[in-house]
Amino acid sequence: MTNLLTIAFTAFFIENVLLYQFLGICSFIGVGKKRSSSLGMGLAVVVTIILAGMATWAIYRYVMEPLEIGYMKTIVFILVIAALVQMMETIIKKFSPALYKALGIYLPLITTNCAVLGVAITNITRDYSFAEMLVYSAAIPLGYLFVMYIYAIIREKLELNPVPKAFRGVPIAMILAALLAIIFSRFGGLI
Amino acid sequence: MDILIPPLVLGGLGMVLGLLIYFVALKFGVEEDHTVQDVEHLLPNYNCGACGYPGCKGMAEAIVSGKAVPAQCKPIKKEEIEILNKYLEALKTGTPVEATAK
Numbered sequence: 001m002t003n004l005l006t007i008a009f010t011a012f013f014i015e016n017v018l019l020y021q022f023l024g025i026c027s028f029i030g031v032g033k034k035r036s037s038s039l040g041m042g043l044a045v046v047v048t049i050i051l052a053g054m055a056t057w058a059i060y061r062y063v064m065e066p067l068e069i070g071y072m073k074t075i076v077f078i079l080v081i082a083a084l085v086q087m088m089e090t091i092i093k094k095f096s097p098a099l100y101k102a103l104g105i106y107l108p109l110i111t112t113n114c115a116v117l118g119v120a121i122t123n124i125t126r127d128y129s130f131a132e133m134l135v136y137s138a139a140i141p142l143g144y145l146f147v148m149y150i151y152a153i154i155r156e157k158l159e160l161n162p163v164p165k166a167f168r169g170v171p172i173a174m175i176l177a178a179l180l181a182i183i184f185s186r187f188g189g190l191i
Numbered sequence: 192m193d194i195l196i197p198p199l200v201l202g203g204l205g206m207v208l209g210l211l212i213y214f215v216a217l218k219f220g221v222e223e224d225h226t227v228q229d230v231e232h233l234l235p236n237y238n239c240g241a242c243g244y245p246g247c248k249g250m251a252e253a254i255v256s257g258k259a260v261p262a263q264c265k266p267i268k269k270e271e272i273e274i275l276n277k278y279l280e281a282l283k284t285g286t287p288v289e290a291t292a293k
Contacts, residue, residue, distance in 0.1 A: 059204070069197050076204060083208035087215045094219035 004135045011139035014188050017115050018147045019181040024115030028148060029173055038152035041106045042145030048110050049119050052081045053137030056120040077120045085111045115144060151180060227251050233275045234264060241265035
């Protein structure tokens with residue numbers, strides 16, 4: 001139990017996917033402009049990473065490991081994630097048009113989001129058991145959602161403030177991301 | 192023969208996933224409304240903006256929602272506007288029509 005809590009806390013704060021591992025940065029800078037869109041993208045990432053984590057872990061454990069073709073994991077995982085997102089899109093479209101409208105534009109973005117592949121591969125390289133994999137695959141995207149939401153709030157406030165011309169737009173967003181990363185790096189002292 | 196295992200696994204996985212997507216689409220697929228697209232195809236597609244809408248797509252949406260009439264389109268030809276009117280008439284009465292796209 002303590003083991004699982006450690007994994008959850010580490011994945012959420014210390015090894016935050018955006019600020020420590022630097023995965024999924026493109027969507028962080030791009031979508032993190034507005035609170036509503038950052039929330040939509042974050043929730044879509046949570047669902048995708050948990051599903052993709054389970055699917056890739058099962059395929060690796062029960063198909064690739066017995067056949068000793070672990071080196072194929074990158075290409076196989078990309079295939080599985082892309083197919084999974086496609087299926088999810090179809091099903092969401094059928095059962096919840098409102099959710100589809102909210103998440104629809106972010107779903108194709110997720111197919112090529114490196115955070116999803118990063119979690120799938122980390123699950124394998126760290127040799128996680130099923131429970132550990134599940135906790136890790138849930139904590140990482142929740143950390144993503146958390147940081148992205150904070151970032152979006154600050155950026156919305158920033159729009160109303162006088163920023164020097166040279167820093168307006170992306171430069172100040174980068175500086176902001178760096179400051180957030182410095183703050184989050186302090187969590188490393190906790191464990 | 193060991194060299195055959197990776198391509199077989201990848202190919203098999205691709206096939207299984209492809210079939211899964213196919214069946215999911217078959218079971219959960221949604222019929223989309225193609226009316227706006229059909230009307231857009233029947234317009235000249237010059238995107239001139241003379242009708243007052245941003246491009247032919249905007250005009251098609253306005254026609255379907257009843258905000259605009261086809262006569263607002265300046266460069267459309269007489270025989271083309273007849274086809275478009277016939278399509279809209281059939282749409283109102285509810286008879287399904289095939290859009291004669293160019």
